[in-house]
Amino acid sequence: MALVIHNTLTRRKEPFEPLQKNKVGIYVCGVTTYDKSHLGHARSAINFDVVVRHLRGKGYDVKHITNFTDVDDKLIARAHELGVEPLDLSRQMIDEYFSVMDKLKIRRADAYPKASETIPDIIEMIKGLVDKGFAYESRGSVYFIVRRVKDYGKLSGQSLDQMIVGTRKEPGEDKRDPMDFALWKAAKPGEVSWDSPWGKGRPGWHIECSAMCLKYIGTTVDIHGGGTDLVFPHHENEILQSETFNEAPFVKYWMHNGMLTVNEEKMSKSLKNFFLVDEVLKRYSPQTIRFFILNASYRQPLDYSEDSLDEAKKxxxxxxxxxxxxxxxxxxxxxxxxxxxxxxxxxxxxxxxxxxxxxxxxxxxxxxxxxxxxxxxxxxxxxxxxxxxxxxxxxxxxxxxxDVLKEERRRLIPTRDETRLQDTVTAQIDLPIDRNRISDDNYIDELVQMRENARRRKEFDRADRIRSRLAELGIEIQDTPEGAVWKRK
RNA sequence: GCCGGGGUGACAGAGAGGCCAUGUGGCGGACUGCAGAUCCGCAGACAGGAGUUCAAAUCUCCUUCCCGGCCCCA
The missing domain is CATH 1.20.120 (Four Helix Bundle (Hemerythrin (Met), subunit A))
Structure with a gap:
């Protein structure tokens, strides 16, 4: 049975054939570590978690890499607002990320490289691009010459000339062409920066992924994933950098997950319509969240609402x-x-x-x-x-x-046990429930047994009261032909 | 403007030429002291128009509406 994967590059499903038999290198774009993750990030993580699990289940030796963008304008701005060091903020957000993703049962990737820790590789790659004549330095920054690549736009189908019409990008004062994008950004005073052949600065957004793919997987990765919002320009630019530098195809299969939406609009920080994972986790179990996400096709948009989460739960x-x-x-x-x-x-x-x-x-x-x-x-x-x-x-x-089911069992109180028909407490109808003991299964067994006895005596009023009291405590009783069965909700 | 992806029953959301999706909800029935759970059955659908085909949610064309991307973004 052959696995087929929808490849964004061809917009078709293709038989999956990794570069090396049985080995799969997969790189999934991670998050920018300037804020907590919202459910959209979780969607991506859950989708690719299942992709990796299925590949491993099929016997592939999978190497899964996911990055953290910990050097970025927004991160710097946010850190500045909070009066902390950008890399400290980033560390905090990474802890936060792992904390919620672990709760969501995302299996850890094999490595989580950070931009800040990949600087030498990034510089190496930029130098190579400059040497090949595909990039130039300008006032301490380095830009990629987009127009020099002839098959530009193969992933997104964008054509340069069309785009310029629609773009309002001002020609950055340092760029020769508005389409060029930064590989290296000269540091502004007081910003985090690293030494480079072009002076102090930091990497542009796209280059880290190219450098990490090369470093951790190789010149060509089997699967590269991320949200559809990354197709252009992020992934398109990664292709330019990597293929120019490596002179090899960058990615065999591009996979993009659809956006999580709210009232049909993309969930995003800028629209302020996002729901943080840790908030949603307060109301719904990790299993429910996973089920909600996996109960849809990963490529299509999925609309978030409490109603749909409730339905997923049911x-x-x-x-x-x-x-x-x-x-x-x-x-x-x-x-x-x-x-x-x-x-x-x-x-x-x-x-x-x-x-x-x-x-x-x-x-x-x-x-x-x-x-x-x-x-x-x-x-x-x-x-x-x-x-x-x-x-x-x-x-x-x-x-x-x-990973949506729990290994939970229920307790059965058989009805047939005639010897236990005598209650110790028969007088009061509203028996007092000892709240300190509600986590004790044996105690619950006793209470359920009492109800069962009451039922046998046709004291349904009493039986129903016990049932509803227990229900208030999150214990659900169901009567079956074999007897009463209960479980914690 | 350009490049993508879509419009499926009350709702969510699959499917991609002929056959059941599935779940929630609704209706009827079985079971039950009641409730719940479960089972059985029923209703209800492919945006609109034209075409291809013996056969079209599924392919082609047109119309229309929605969403995403083109600054950042999973």
């Missing part, structure tokens, strides 16, 4: 309930229950979906269908122990990719 609960049930109950039937075939088929379809340009939405649909089969079997008691095991392991494999 949907995910359905899957989780089935998984929890499977983890909690053993099978009782003997002989063939058809789960081997069902699981094999589901897994095949799921893999096919993932191989089709990482169609996570379709993969999720497959799991829902398997859930229906499982629930049906669960209800009519026709699952065998091996059937349960097969289902559980299929869910686990799914979860290795998606």
């Amino acid at each position: 949907s995910l609960d359905k899957l989780q309930d089935t998984y929890t049930a499977l983890l909690s109950v053993g099978g009782n039937a003997t002989g063939a229950d058809g789960m081997e075939e069902a699981c094999t088929e589901a897994w095949e379809r799921l893999t096919q979906a993932m191989d089709d340009d990482f169609s996570t939405r379709e993969a999720i649909a497959v799991i829902f269908e398997l859930s229906r089969t499982a629930n049906r079997k669960l209800a009519d008691g026709s699952l065998s122990n091996t059937g349960v095991d097969r289902l559980v392991s299929t869910y686990r494999r799914f979860n290795d990719l998606f």
